[in-house]
Amino acid sequence: MYAIITISIVAIIVLFFGAFGKKKMILPVIFVGLPLAFIVNLMGWNQSIHYFNEMYIDDNFTIAFNGLLLFIALLIFVFAPVYYKSVKRPLEDIYALILFSLVGGLMMTAFGNLVMLFLGIETLSLSLYLLAGSKKSDPRSNEAAMKYFLTGSFASGFLLFGIALLYGACGSFNLEDIKLYVIQNQANIPAMFSIGLLLMAVGLAFKVGAAPFHFWIPDVYEGSPTLITTYMATVGKVAAFAAFFRLINSSFGDVDFLWKTSLIVFAVATILIGNFAALYQDSVKRMMAYSGVAHAGYMLIAIIALKGNAAGVLLLYSVSYSIATITAFAVLMMVRKETGSFSIKSFNGLAKHNPTVAFAMTIAMLSLAGIPPLIGFSAKYQLFVSAIEQGQLPLVIIAIVGSMVSVYYYLRPVVAMYFTRSIESTPFEAAKLYKKQILFVALLLIILSFIPGLIINLI
Amino acid sequence: MFQVYLFLFLSCVALFSAMMVLLSKKPIHSVLYLTLTFFALAGHYILLNAQFLAVVHVIVYAGAIMVLFLFTVMLLNLNKEGQFPKTTLVKIIAAIAGGLLFVVLIGSLKSFDLATVSNPAVSQIGLVKNLGKTLFSQYLLPFELSSILFLSAMVGAVMLGKKDKE
């Protein structure tokens, strides 16, 4: 709760500094504010406080996911100054929008009421629509924003209609009340309820980027400014998943027959489409977008499993996915800066000129591919185990098949970096600091690989 | 029965004008039909004794949103007829999709048992007083947080709208 307040205040301060042209003050404020929010966020650990008539629930789930969101945001801000190096203006609007959307994300993990969910989603999404189009001069950015907006608001319509039907069936927006209703009427759930639930699921599936509602992802991720893509792919996705999980977990766990089949179909389609479509991409950025789709499929499995330590597994998966994705995008930003292209060819020979960066990228790719002993593997395997414990072996098998396919495209950048000579000898001379930052994130990934158990047991 | 006829009338107006939003060739006509729809819906709200919503609805939609639409149409000079017609195939597919959606939704919802819903003689909850109480007690947090939403929308609109110096 206090994290939201902190972030909001930081965002407003940023806006003020921007308005008064104090460019140099903006990032320091953020770098103070985000850790502060992180610490403030941790204060409610193990207390499970319900704020404002159960609008906001500050339990360990919330704190863990909010901590992750804040941390990811911090990492992304770390890369921001280099990304926006050439831009002279203060950029307070972009930073503020990122922070605002972060507030939306924080709301989504903690909602105790569908109103909060809706507002959170919209706060996050609206900011992201804007951020996607923040590179006004670039028609691709415009197009991404427009597509995102059109599809996003369309999906919001379904989400709302679903909420309305749900409300019609059980007369409340409060998750606890809905759960109560579910328990009381488990035997004869009205169709209105189930359709409301499914439409909500569709809306959330859209937000997490699950097939067949994933179509916006590749285009938007590709067209948006890379830093924003990173943000979308990590914070946006993790927040949406946290919300999805909380929604299903706190209210609909007892009526899994209503949503399980659909989610399984989503998961299967997502895994297959994401992985297969990624195979053929030339642009690494777009490939990462499809990879994001595929990973959404895996994370759906955690929701399908739901019981046991599924929440912890979802957290672990989110951690592994986010940090690896950030690493990959950070490298991508650098490569793009050097070569002016996202094409896989621009990675050629990177290892020779810049071994640390290549190493970081390799770690990220292998982790995403789920190669042991990296955290990506631990996450996948824990996910599979928790799904299998719920009797989802066929789903897991499909997921594993997807993983097989994914190895190919995750390897392509690695191979390009290490084993292909670059045609033009691009020096890849990134700023030293930037390289160190990338290395730091990659090392983080390695360190985290040794403590997956800790992460799971957080929740 | 008067109320039912009123309901039916308002519904017909709303549906007709909604259809016309789609069928109109000129954007300006669409906007005007949309306004009509909104007014019909405002009538519905009144019918439901949700006066507060009715008022807000008119202010927000007819007052703010419609103006924005009109403003955009004028600004960008979009009011040309027959712009970018969709192919017939798309239209057919869309019609099928819409029909199916409708059928499926109705098919699912028709079985909804009214008896399960309380049917009070007079609903007073739509009055400003009641809603205000709820809004500022139970829904205080979302209310406050919606300011963040507005703020971000504002910042964003400014960001997109202003011309970059570079």
Place this chain on the structure above:
Amino acid sequence: MIIALLLILPLFASIFLFTGKTVQQSKNFALLASLAVFVISLVGGYELIVAPEKALFSNVDLESILGVNLLFKIDAISIIFVILTSLLVPIIIASTDKKEHRTPHFFALIMLMQTALIGVFAASDMILFYIFWELALIPIFFITARWGGENARKISIKFLIYTVVGSFFMLIAILYLYTLTPAPHSFSFDSFYQLKLSYSQQIPLFLAFFLAFAIKIPLFPFHSWQVETYNASPVQGSMLLAGIMLKMGLYGIVRFLLPLCSDVVANGSLIFLPLILFGVIYGAVIAISQPHLKKLIAFASLSHVGIIALGLLSNSRYGIEGGILQMFSHGVNVVGFFLCYYMIVKRTKTDKISELGGIASVAPRFATIFMIIVLANVALPLTNSFVGEFLILLGLFTYNKILAIIAGLTIILVAVYMLKMYQKIMFGEKKASTENFTDLTFSEIMLFVPIIIAIFAVGIYPSFVLQLLQSVVK
């Protein structure tokens, strides 16, 4: 303690080597570290010989942190492979030539590989096993792709994907087994062994495991990565692959297929044994007309490991013990074979058999050593392969006589292609490429010494290994 040392020493050596500066120092350091590992593994072996019923055991419960139980157990079967690994790795490291432009990373990767391999053979928890199994792929992938020959990049990707795909089947099997264990579920080998699997449960399990292992070993229709990868890999990579990594699959058969799917193995052998057998003959027949030495080794290896698989799946103790023994022998022999190949290629820059010839007249020492290794591959009595192949065929014979007789054909074919190859390379008149062939130097001979010792030691006194196994194989 020993297990911890066996795993940590190469791992730390690897990490240390990644920061290495000069090649020579790195090589020496890696050599030293790997020799230390060898000594430790021998100590472990000694402990097991003293008390063969027991097993080296190590259990660090870090599940709450690592998410995996660090459960290790080295019994008689494991120690054979651990010793094989720690014996071969120093040789492989020592065999790198100054002229080959290796970097410290090369040695770091080899040491990492050693960690992974020892981990595979020592793990007693399925997930741990799987982690090491996959980890082993990464260094070999980099070694192949980075220092490999023609098309190495493409081939190493194919190799990696192929084998990863294979091991995903294993993952499925593991997860399936996991669900069968009584709650609270567990991944430890012991909990798997205690399962009483019904026939219908065993069949899918068998298929998944078998596919995974068949790709890794590789067995007949799944071998296409092998030849290409051996060919493209630098020779050290090929040695790691053929000498040790292939054994992972066979080890998997011993560890999982035999105890867990015993009924399927017992009843279904007549379905898959002929397939394997065909692969055995197939590899041997192709080796006859293979123009490239390295590919010849690859096909020979295909044939040899096929025989081992036959033995392991032959439902008889002779076959299983012979198979395990033969795994050790094959590891030694194939590394020796690759070393010979390396000596030739280093000097002549070609591995086309038709371009070679007459080496025996200028390099008698090399000729002798090469001959010994060829004979070991031919499974001449008193060399290491003989006992293994004898027991395998004996086991197969007790299972099915026709199969054994067909499998026996390989002892003819192996002689055909081996002697043909040796004759063309070593005998006859010198050719242009072998004109300036120099005989082995002292340090090169030293590379072969442990191999030759192993060849004769196992050939003359195999009981030492066989009796060690006795307590474990049941």
Place this chain on the structure above:
Amino acid sequence: METTVTQLQMIPLSYYIIFCTALFTIGVVGVLVKRNALAIFMSVELMLNSANLLLAAFSAYRNDPSGQVFVFFIMVVAAAEIAIGLALLVVVYRSSRTIDINILNRLKW
């Protein structure tokens, strides 16, 4: 005002459901058939409004104010959304001189 609509609840709830569903469907079809971004926005508004009315109706029938509060929030969001949408529209128009969504296909495959 308070007494004018005393008997309005005689209208069956299912009427509202059917009407709202129809309106929603029209909105959906509108999104699908229109290529004009502006028209799509309008159609989305139709969808949102149908949800609004549905919520209001349920709220009234259940005698529970939270539904109508929710509608209020939806209106807030809708206003913000339209503002942003139109801002984006202007940006797109500036760069490509059209608001036809079919020309948005630089990003594909």
Place this chain on the structure above:
Amino acid sequence: MVMESFSFMQSISFLLLLFPLLGFLAIGLFQKQLNKKLSGIIASAFVFLNLILTFILFWYVSTTNQSVETNLFDWIKFANISIPFAITVDRLSALMLLVVNGVGFLIHVYSIGYMKGDDGVNRFFSYMNLFIFFMLILVLSSNYLMLFIGWEGVGLCSYLLIGFWYKDHANNNAAKKAFIMNRIGDLGFLIGIFMMFHTFGTLNISEVATKVSLMPSGSTALLVITFGLFAGAIGKSAQIPLFTWLPDAMAGPTPVSALIHAATMVTAGVYLVARSSVLFVLSPVTMNFILIIGIFTALISGLIAIYQNDIKKILAYSTVSQLGFMFMALGLGSFSGAMFHLTTHAFFKALLFLAAGSVIHALNQEQDIRKMGGLRKKIPFTFALFAVGAIAISGIPPFAGFFSKEMILSVAYEHGMGMGIIATFISLLTTVYMFRLLFVAFYKPESDAVKTNHHIHESPKVMLIPMAVLALLSMVAGFVQIPALFSTNVNVFENYLSPIFLTAQQLVPASGQNLTVLTEWLTLLIPLTIIAILVYMSYVRFAKDRLPSELSGIQKVMANKFYVDEIYDFCFVKPTEKLSLFFRETVDQSIINRLINSIGNSTLYVGGRIRLLQTGNVGFYLIIMVFSIIAILFFNLIR
């Protein structure tokens, strides 16, 4: 390793193996350093030591009728399989020891002279000692698997020595052929061993013999075992159909041909069958098979020998023929006859080879007899020794060949008149080709090559003396076993071996009828007469004139060895190569590899197709979304 304290005799039997191994290691490891003159002496010395030990052991077993069994260490031992590394010296192996070490020693000495000046002389002697080592393992082993070690080991030495002059690919091909053909037999041997283990649970020779004697005659298991073992024998002893390697093996140095490919290794097959006599007599089918194979081999190779022109080839075919003769004896159940012929054959065939080597040595590696002639004057001593050998092998009394052949022939006649006549005919063939060789090479007018060659010289003493010893043995060795016709008392040889074959003799029903004295005389004298006629005809035909250049049809077939090599080439070698090529090019590349790649490619293709779903058109995305929602709701509805 368990080294129990050995008794004296056990120590000796152990040393028997140790000496040649030491010789091999000493010469082999220090090839470069060792003086070339020294290696021969060292090698001979070790074999000489062995010979002395052999005498001691021979004396011991022949006087005490006990066997010396020594268990060196457990070789393969686990569960219910126990195969120790153990050696046994009994009367049979002692006899073989005598032959191997005796002839071996003589040939070693001979080689000192013969190999003088060769670059690889050190290598040569190390191989020779290694051969002795393996041959002794073969002979001494107390179980079949160890026997197999020696069996393959001598094959290896044979391979190494045939290809000794490795620069010439013809030699290498011959070596390879020998090894591979041996391997084919070895597979049979192995299968026999497997079946034996399967049936008896042991591979110990005496235990097997004990167990098998309790079995009924003619069981399938026995059939498989004996056929397997005999297959091994076919390979090693160059019987039909695996006989073609032996003539080719003549590519090796002549002492090698003498030692390995005449006296010792090739007779291992005979030894094996004799060793397993109990097994074989209980499998009459196999015995008949052996008989048939023996007869055909002896016949065909004898016929081929007649039309050969290479001196060593003739001797090689002669060896094959004599081996066939021995197998015929085995097939007839006359194990001691076969062993007797084995022994005498070792002497005179070694002698013949050494003498031929001497000739070749004298003529600067000339082996074609058509290019010889008149050598009896140039190298008279060699001629005399060669003649002794020729007479001995032709079975002319009183040389050794007569006695050993007579022993077999009498069994053949006892078996039946037809069999006797066939056997006689075979033995007569010997006379034909031997005397043809003798007359052409030594009597015929000198060929141009000989005339122009002024370097033709008698071999040094170091070569001649061993030959002389062998000649002496070829002359007198037969008197240990005089045909019953002349004296019923002198059958030292048969008595000596009788404990070994006792069980076998008891098990086999006495089949043949006893011949009348008249018949016996006739069967003795008529062949002798024919031999005399044949020798005369040969003299007339070959000593005077040149060989006819044109051969008639059937002769051509014989001269070309019945085209066996060509047939094998067509039936086995070529198809294998074709199959190899087919597997390599078609199956591996075009089918399997393409299949695997196509899995990958089709995955990529699917990826490429799925990617196209992403049309970039928002309208399309929305439509898909709506239809998906409809589908979900629909399934919810009908559920």
